[in-house]
Amino acid sequence: MRRFEAQVFGDVQGVSFRAFVAREARARGITGTTSNTADGSVKVVAEGETHELEAFLLQLRAGPRFARVEKVEAVWSDxxxxxxxFGIM
Known part of the structure; x- marks a missing residue:
């Protein structure tokens, strides 16, 4: 099992991004949390099987329909x- 902590930058607040994140995570059997941050980005902490996390990270980079993802920074660990x-904070 692996973990990543990611920060998603762009137009990602007020566009149901966290709901999208939670839905995608739960569909992949990933646990963790997502939350808005003061700088306008969204934080994602995710744990699961490596192949599911890699696919999930691709979904974060794409984002939902009304979001505009500029950049995703992720740090991997055990x-x-x-x-x-998977919870929304």
């Missing part, structure tokens, strides 16, 4: 097992 589901 999973901690801290989550049992």
């Amino acid at each position: 999973a901690t097992g801290a989550f049992t589901d």
Whole structure:
């Protein structure tokens, strides 16, 4: 199991981005959280199987219909097992 912590930049608040993130994560069996940040970006902490996380990261880069993703920065590490589901903060 792996983990990444990502920051998604662009027009990603007020466009249902966090709901999109949670829906995609749950569909892939990924656990973690997503939250808005003060600088207008969205933070995503995700844990799961490597291949599912890689596909999920591609979805984050694409974003939902009304979002405009400029950049995604992700830092990978080993999973901690801290989550049992995927939540929106």
